[in-house]
Amino acid sequence: MEPYPNPLLAGFNPDPSVVAVDGTYYIVTSTFEYLPGLPVYRSTDFAHWEQIGNVGTRPEQLDLSAVPTGAGAWAPTIRHRNGVFYVIVTVPRGRGCVVFTATDPAGPWSDGTVLAGLNGIDPDLAWDGAGNAYVTYSGLLLDGANMGKHLGIQQVRVDLESGLLLEEPRPLWSGTGLMFPEAPHLYQRGEYWYLMIAEGGTERGHGVSIARGPSPEGPFEAHPSNPILSARSTTRPVQNTGHGDLVEGPDGQTLMVLLGVRPGGGTRAFSPLGRETFVTRVEWVNDWPIAEPVSLAVRSAVTDSVRFDGPLDNRWIAVRRAPESVATVDVSRSELRIVADGSGLSGPSPAFIGRRQLTIAVQSSTTVDISRGVGGLAVRYDEDHHYEIEARATRRGTLVTARASVPGLCQQWSGELPAGPVTLHLDAARPATAIFSTEMMTSDHVSLWAEASGQEVRLARIDGRYLSAETAASFTGRVIGLYATEGTVTFSGFDMHGSDL
Template identity: 60%
Template sequence: MSESGTRAGWPNPLIAGFYPDPSVLKVGDDYYLVNSTFEYLPGIPVFHSRDLVEWTQIGHVVSREGQLDSHAVPTLGGAWAPTIRHRDGVFYVVVTDAMGRGMLIFTATDPAGPWSDGTLVDGVHGIDSDLAWDEDGLAYITYSGLDVTSGNPPGEHGGILQVTVDLSTGAVLSPPVPLWQGSGLKFPEAPHLYQHGDYWYLVIAEGGTERGHGISVARGTHPAGPFEPGPGNPILSARSTSRPIQNTGHGDLVETPDGGWAIVMLGMRPTGMTQAFSAMGRETFITDARWTDDGWLEADPVLLNPRAGEFEFSDSFEGSSLGLEWIGVRRYPSSFASLSERPGHVVLSGDGSTLDDPRPAFLGYRQQHPLASVSVLVDPGSDGLGGLGVRYDELHHYEVEVSAGRVTARAAVAGIRQEWSVEVATASPVTLRLDFVASVGEGFLPNLTSDQVVLSAVTADGEQHELARVDGRYLSQETAASFTGRVIGLYATRGEVAFTAFHYTGQD
């Protein structure tokens, strides 16, 4: 197809917000998809669809202590690039717990969970692990040769490597075998191995996960190669184009409901006049693919096609458990959040940590739209301190917080801090707001950035206080350099802070 559009009905982004490194699986008429989560918990969300278009989260692979070694994992560590596969009634997720436990195999008979504790693939140090079986049932794990698990400093990249494994024990049955270094672009990664017709196809990402990201393909007659590079590599990339979706790569091939083919992959939506800043980080996208007459894989450009209308999400915390959307940083929300202490509220227990710390009492929800508004009603009590913030990591975050008698807005950017405060009435809860709005003004400079973030508060008597407007570019993939995306959250620093009436609206 031409650049005028992809198959009618494919929305792009497919899953908006911080949902990178997608892997997709078709089992009968059902589709399942998983993503990286890095230092956030619960980890590795599992989505379900019947049409590849509408997706519902049904669980997490990582839902309890011990499955990942996330307590003290550094920023950028944790759950990297899972692959989901299925065989003989068992679902498998192979993933690297970077700077943590290592390469792991999780299993479940129901993709909604519960999943196993995770079996270590002992002695294999790499990322972006894939799982495939040959006709005799031998399991192959194909991966990218970057060591982020042994504790040694990362050395030279080893290209695409492969081992055979006993999936029940994690025992490696063969030494690592080099398969392919790619077409010559940097950082070959994200391998996926498929059998189609007479060939085994090795689909990888290369060019780096930045603007040069792309997808390339090779094929051979055996899952261990040798592999012949395709004639048109890379078969998909947005490099040096002005497409609104950039960094397209790390793709997984899947059969569509009508018998065609598609690639689900990561990409980014950089904004600003020079497409320089990606607030949501790496998101999940989709495009059509096909097999040529001579047996090679082709793919269409990945084009923007946002879902129509305004998106809304509200939570008044009436249930007995938090929704699957909510995540914490290196800790499970259950360790600091209670729904029973004050019905109709979530009560967060502050422990002195702030958003500068690696393990804050922070209950997060991913930002999914470049233009969004978020509000929540906060009751800090007589001695509590907490609020509403948006974080990229512990060095990059903006927040507005309330204590008895004072509201403070704060911007923290790589060690630089600024605060704005206002006195408020002490007797009633306060509504805190974050608004992500377009940057406007005369000349070029206001149009170069991604957006502006407005931090404000509304007291019970209706008095509105806009405390600050800060440049959004500093909470973007390119500036913060973390692998995640913006996550909006409720947090407590001191005491018991109660939240209700969380409301998010967003549009593209």
């Protein structure tokens, strides 16, 4: 059998959940502090995926305005029953545990029903034969006197219409004793109910473990060879593998979608794109699943060219607010305008819209008119970790500044170009040398440069390890996009091209 592309969904796409409906597959992933939240991807062959919408398109659905970095929309589960799609998700420091519904997964999705009193993360939704709705979740307490305490895997029956919990939560099987049992999913297959979880933490120790029992409430018997999937202490190119969800694939074989990272550098220590969605095959032996190790099968090239000749598409995201509140498209001129509002890239809600970086090697660019403002092109991991190239009009022409910000440090480099529109470039590439050295120890380097009127200025080549899953606070990934810090900045197009071969 031909391998599926891996990553299946490249770039910032962690905590995947999948459902199959009438031969079509749908995946949702986490988005944390970004809006719109919870992208919905669709495929009929499990190889080619299209983003058809987002669950959280209206700010009030998730209430992210004041969530700290690292909180927000965590670990959704998507399910389908009786013609209705359900997405259940926890929004720490936002609305709490919320259930959204839609008859069309492209949207619109409902305003959401809050499951008041459910104190935990990573909720799963399943129904038994009598129609009882079970929410199974990771009992990390998010508020109250015992905030931060972990109660293991919990379960409760709920009324999805009212949001009421119908009983006191009960503890379930919580794995083999590794840290952070989380990401539970409950399935019925044959005579058994299966409880699959992640444990070991979402870093290098991450793994998938499973148990089975006679009912959704258990009792559960552990797989004799848990964890059934982990890349810990191996040389596999995909690490941190865990947080899986099962589905029957197009060929009838069970597939597991899961998160993983692609670390680079001499000791494979840094993952610039953060946690991505991968897939692996699962065999069943004696009614137990056995997962294949996650292979790497990157696409040859990825091109993302945007011309502002219509409304913003569903792939643009912004920080704690909707992209449409940040940017305005002038279709008649094929331009996008961002009006600065006093926020900067180091603030919680910058005047910034971006798109996920999909390949480690990438070339991105935009042409800006800064006659009425100051702004540019940036790659952001969070408010403490970002690199950017910015243009400002001066009496003599255009001042172009490259800047690198990491916690407690900021360095910048400047150069001059002629007046008028300027094209800004932000490129990333893996180290060119295989010789043991400081050069080969990082994941990649980010180059910032600009050109105007036939002249160019190359300002900086910055170590990329500081914008990686291992160094940044957020659970997200690199997002490349456009921003303004003063006045009004006009952008003509945005291009991003890359390959990981």
